[in-house]
Amino acid sequence: MQYRYPESLANLIKYLATLPGIGPKTAQRLAFHLLNESEENALGLARAIPEARAKVRRCLVCGNLTDGRLCAICEDIDRDRSVICVVEQTRDIFAMERSRSYNGLYHILHGTISPLEGRGPEQLNIAALMNRLREGGVKEVVMATNSTVEGEATALYLARLIKPLEIRVTRIAHGIPVGGDLEYADEATLAQALCGRKEL
Amino acid sequence: MQYRYPESLANLIKYLATLPGIGPKTAQRLAFHLLNESEENALGLARAIPEARAKVRRCLVCGNLTDGRLCAICEDIDRDRSVICVVEQTRDIFAMERSRSYNGLYHILHGTISPLEGRGPEQLNIAALMNRLREGGVKEVVMATNSTVEGEATALYLARLIKPLEIRVTRIAHGIPVGGDLEYADEATLAQALCGRKEL
Numbered sequence: 003m004q005y006r007y008p009e010s011l012a013n014l015i016k017y018l019a020t021l022p023g024i025g026p027k028t029a030q031r032l033a034f035h036l037l038n039e040s041e042e043n044a045l046g047l048a049r050a051i052p053e054a055r056a057k058v059r060r061c062l063v064c065g066n067l068t069d070g071r072l073c074a075i076c077e078d079i080d081r082d083r084s085v086i087c088v089v090e091q092t093r094d095i096f097a098m099e100r101s102r103s104y105n106g107l108y109h110i111l112h113g114t115i116s117p118l119e120g121r122g123p124e125q126l127n128i129a130a131l132m133n134r135l136r137e138g139g140v141k142e143v144v145m146a147t148n149s150t151v152e153g154e155a156t157a158l159y160l161a162r163l164i165k166p167l168e169i170r171v172t173r174i175a176h177g178i179p180v181g182g183d184l185e186y187a188d189e190a191t192l193a194q195a196l197c198g199r200k201e202l
Numbered sequence: 203m204q205y206r207y208p209e210s211l212a213n214l215i216k217y218l219a220t221l222p223g224i225g226p227k228t229a230q231r232l233a234f235h236l237l238n239e240s241e242e243n244a245l246g247l248a249r250a251i252p253e254a255r256a257k258v259r260r261c262l263v264c265g266n267l268t269d270g271r272l273c274a275i276c277e278d279i280d281r282d283r284s285v286i287c288v289v290e291q292t293r294d295i296f297a298m299e300r301s302r303s304y305n306g307l308y309h310i311l312h313g314t315i316s317p318l319e320g321r322g323p324e325q326l327n328i329a330a331l332m333n334r335l336r337e338g339g340v341k342e343v344v345m346a347t348n349s350t351v352e353g354e355a356t357a358l359y360l361a362r363l364i365k366p367l368e369i370r371v372t373r374i375a376h377g378i379p380v381g382g383d384l385e386y387a388d389e390a391t392l393a394q395a396l397c398g399r400k401e402l
């Protein structure tokens with residue numbers, strides 16, 4: 003007879019293993035942890051999942067995640083409403099905010115155009131962006147999609163869509179990361195860094 | 203103003219980050235996954251946690267995890283009841299069973315003696331082991347605690363405790379892993395492999 007975990011434990015392991023980056027071994031370790039963990043933390047996690055799913059929705063303006071109607075950034079009156087930064091995912095906003103170099107609004111696409119994966123522009127949060135831009139008041143759109151084939155293609159597609167509205171469209175710079183070694187930079191990054199060189 | 207995630211999402215991230223090996227970045231990624239995941243998987247996980255905690259308990263004989271009174275191994279009548287293999291953790295049983303080389307019973311200590319971390323023998327599942335042995339019928343106890351300082355110390359401690367009962371106490375062999383390169387073996391393993399060499 004092949005030895006198996008008790009059913010309720012096997013069940014917990016099975017669900018943990020559906021999480022991204024969690025293989026069967028890690029799922030097992032997490033399950034044991036959740037069995038031995040304090041009541042507060044383990045059941046807190048169990049309660050937090052349905053609660054977050056029920057409460058979190060998309061901001062009606064920018065598509066960012068929020069507990070209310072609008073997200074904290076769209077509601078913030080200190081933000082510069084003449085600039086919109088377009089990102090792929092909600093978590094990209096966090097990265098941008100950590101840089102403390104941007105004070106405009108955001109627009110989240112929730113993905114990229116990817117013909118290979120069957121995602122066209124109509125599946126992205128683009129119509130809402132165009133409506134925002136047509137309402138006027140926006141002077142610049144900063145494309146901060148990732149520096150991947152899909153990210154670049156999406157940025158170019160949007161730029162073509164937006165330019166007829168006579169709004170400035172810019173792309174964040176690509177090059178050697180700050181603190182990065184030339185020696186370890188790949189060719190594509192180095193090529194971009196050379197293309198984007200500035201006068202000293 | 204520093205940008206923050208909506209409260210219910212931040213809450214979910216906080217609980218996920220309490221899991222072992224899950225840092226803030228991974229917790230964030232898992233939380234987003236749980237938001238976008240199918241209802242069945244996400245809420246299944248939420249339900250599986252309290253269910254496993256409520257149902258899973260320790261086998262009354264060996265300390266293994268079970269949904270019932272006894273674990274599947276203690277209940278299995280095909281098992282050799284004259285040998286008990288002593289392991290540190292429940293998951294060690296899985297490793298042993300995968301080897302398909304053992305058909306006896308188990309005893310789970312739920313830890314090791316570790317004076318540095320303030321764990322003495324009285325915190326381990328040792329009294330139950332001694333009761334099982336005193337009941338008679340057991341001819342051999344195989345020490346399969348880990349090959350760490352604590353694991354070795356615990357094995358030696360138990361061997362001294364068990365020997366007066368005139369039961370054979372053995373220790374699993376340590377040496378070069380099967381398929382392992384001598385070149386990459388550490389000194390301690392190599393020393394153990396030499397000590398334990400056998401006639402060809």
